[in-house]
Amino acid sequence: xxxxxxxxxxxxxxxxxxxxxxxxxxxxxxxxxxxxxxxxxxxxxxxxxxxxxxxxxxxxxxxxxxxxxxxxxxxxxxxxxxxxxxxxxxxxxxxxxxxxxxxxxxxxxxxxxxxxxxxxxxxxxxxxxxxxxxxxxxxxxxxxxxxxxxxxxxxxxxxxxxxxxxxxxxxxxxxxxxxxxxxxxxxxxxxxxxxxxxxxxxxxxxxxxxxxxxxxxxxxxxxxxxxxxxxxxxxxxxxxxxxxxxxxxxxxxxxxxxxxxxxxxxxxxxxxxxxxxxxxxxxxxxxxxxxxxxxxxxxxxxxxxxxxxxxxxxxxxxxxxxxxxxxxxxxxxxxxxxxxxxxxxxxxxxxxxxxxxxxxxxxxxxxxxxxxxxxxxxxxxxxxxxxxxxxxxxxxxxxxxxxxxxxxxxxxxxxxxxxxxxxxxxxxxxxxxxxxxxxxxxxxxxxxxxxxxxxxxxxxxxxxxxxxxxxxxxxxxxxxxxxxxxxxxxxxxxxxxxxxxxxxxxxxxxxxxxxxxxxxxxxxxxxxxxxxxxxxxxxxxxxxxxxxxxxxxxxxxxx
Numbered sequence: 172x173x174x175x176x177x178x179x180x181x182x183x184x185x186x187x188x189x190x191x192x193x194x195x196x197x198x199x200x201x202x203x204x205x206x207x208x209x210x211x212x213x214x215x216x217x218x219x220x221x222x223x224x225x226x227x228x229x230x231x232x233x234x235x236x237x238x239x240x241x242x243x244x245x246x247x248x249x250x251x252x253x254x255x256x257x258x259x260x261x262x263x264x265x266x267x268x269x270x271x272x273x274x275x276x277x278x279x280x281x282x283x284x285x286x287x288x289x290x291x292x293x294x295x296x297x298x299x300x301x302x303x304x305x306x307x308x309x310x311x312x313x314x315x316x317x318x319x320x321x322x323x324x325x326x327x328x329x330x331x332x333x334x335x336x337x338x339x340x341x342x343x344x345x346x347x348x349x350x351x352x353x354x355x356x357x358x359x360x361x362x363x364x365x366x367x368x369x370x371x372x373x374x375x376x377x378x379x380x381x382x383x384x385x386x387x388x389x390x391x392x393x394x395x396x397x398x399x400x401x402x403x404x405x406x407x408x409x410x411x412x413x414x415x416x417x418x419x420x421x422x423x424x425x426x427x428x429x430x431x432x433x434x435x436x437x438x439x440x441x442x443x444x445x446x447x448x449x450x451x452x453x454x455x456x457x458x459x460x461x462x463x464x465x466x467x468x469x470x471x472x473x474x475x476x477x478x479x480x481x482x483x484x485x486x487x488x489x490x491x492x493x494x495x496x497x498x499x500x501x502x503x504x505x506x507x508x509x510x511x512x513x514x515x516x517x518x519x520x521x522x523x524x525x526x527x528x529x530x531x532x533x534x535x536x537x538x539x540x541x542x543x544x545x546x547x548x549x550x551x552x553x554x555x556x557x558x559x560x561x562x563x564x565x566x567x568x569x570x571x572x573x574x575x576x577x578x579x580x581x582x583x584x585x586x587x588x589x590x591x592x593x594x595x596x597x598x599x600x601x602x603x604x605x606x607x608x609x610x611x612x613x614x615x616x617x618x619x620x621x622x623x624x625x626x627x628x629x630x631x632x633x634x635x636x637x638x639x640x641x642x643x644x645x646x647x648x649x650x651x652x653x654x655x656x657x658x659x660x661x662x663x664x665x666x667x668x669x670x671x672x673x674x675x676x677x678x679x680x681x682x683x684x685x686x687x688x689x690x691x692x693x694x695x696x697x698x699x700x701x702x703x704x705x706x707x708x709x710x711x712x713x714x715x716x717x718x719x720x721x722x723x724x725x726x727x728x729x730x
Contacts, residue, residue, distance in 0.1 A: 295446020391442035517611025625698030637679035
């Protein structure tokens with residue numbers, strides 16, 4: 172299996188295909204408007220014929236005041252016809268007759284505490300949750316040549332990107348309704364998943380999936396569920412059949428029981444809609460040290476399609492139109508067929524340091540222009556998976572992008588991270604959380620643009636690697652074999668005049684003991700107040716080719 176963290180090519184393929192389909196339609200129903208003279212409430216009042224009922228909801232829930240004040244919000248504003256449809260569907264006579272707590276929850280579900288334009292409307296969840304704490308999902312529908320944004324499969328966007336003084340408004344034709352059930356409750360209410368639910372109950376995972384943890388950092392889970400039909404296609408027509416096939420101890424609640432492993436292998440930590448799933452090559456499951464691999468093949472999300480000894484093992488499709496089911500504690504998807512945990516051989520991880528969520532959710536900057544991530548104080552952490560020493564001259568880590576500058580012209584995706592390293596006033600350490608690396612023995616390579624001489628030790632999970640890296644040292648001359656023998660390689664495809672600046676340095680060999688994300692830390696040994704340019708880090712099993720593939724700036728692998 173060729174595992175790699177940087178699966179952005181697949182993710183962007185989806186966006187590109189959507190754009191191509193859209194451009195071929197007769198008409199696009201994506202309408203942008205701009206007005207900066209009022210706030211959100213002011214806009215509703217100026218268009219009271221369309222939004223009097225939503226304005227009444229805001230008034231009754233005491234939200235009009237704060238939405239008419241300074242701030243940065245995104246509001247999905249349902250029209251009067253949408254509110255009337257919701258009142259009728261819930262057998263509510265009027266806004267005044269509605270339960271005040273229900274209305275308060277509805278308002279929070281229509282608001283984001285950030286400005287999000289349609290540029291962030293991907294096939295999946297929006298980058299920030301609603302003020303009600305659940306996530307919204309967006310997509311595009313095509314009907315008779317007309318393209319329309321949808322939200323939560325409940326509403327169509329009528330007008331978008333209406334800029335007001337305190338944020339963005341998207342007009343929608345129906346009221347958005349938050350989930351009321353947990354993942355477990357939703358699955359149990361669907362008779363098509365009765366066997367899978369019995370397995371969850373027997374293994375104890377039903378109780379876990381029926382819990383809404385008040386701590387949102389622990390609340391979210393993702394389930395890839397198997398329907399009765401998917402199990403029947405593999406000869407399993409009842410829970411008794413499933414237990415007979417897998418329960419080797421007779422006690423599915425035993426963590427060593429294969430039926431327990433089956434259930435754990437279908438549950439992922441954190442909330443991962445399909446757009447998130449295809450954005451990473453692997454995902455940790457609740458089964459310790461076991462992951463699923465995912466990729467986008469012909470616009471379909473495929474689980475565990477891997478190559479072992481040159482043979483392709485066909486994967487399992489995740490059914491798009493019956494997946495992305497939001498619940499109060501996460502999301503669940505439907506697998507098209509039955510699958511079980513597999514042993515994972517060590518696999519190469521070609522880690523693009525610039526593919527972290529905080530920059531990827533900024534479409535105006537990601538792979539377009541530079542962006543500074545500034546720490547306002549020592550406790551501030553603008554990037555979840557990157558930390559560094561806070562000093563007066565190291566408050567900013569810069570995302571750098573250029574297709575023409577010698578700093579970016581050959582970099583993977585033409586971008587890199589600019590790290591302020593060195594004493595006395597810059598950071599003496601940076602720490603990164605890696606993608607998931609499968610347990611095994613790996614050679615570790617640091618890929619950088621050689622500019623300023625700062626020597627760093629490298630630690631992985633606290634273990635010191637065998638060789639420091641000088642981030643200002645150029646690649647020596649020699650053949651691939653000669654360079655590899657002394658711990659160097661050419662990781663980019665280009666042999667242009669500036670390609671010698673782009674260096675990959677072997678820092679040592681590490682035993683990865685568990686399949687999970689790990690900590691990689693750079694610690695300066697010498698060098699003063701310099702900017703250093705990091706591009707990628709490679710974890711490559713010791714018995715695999717260390718030289719190939721090389722990479723082009725567009726992400727293409729060259730073998």
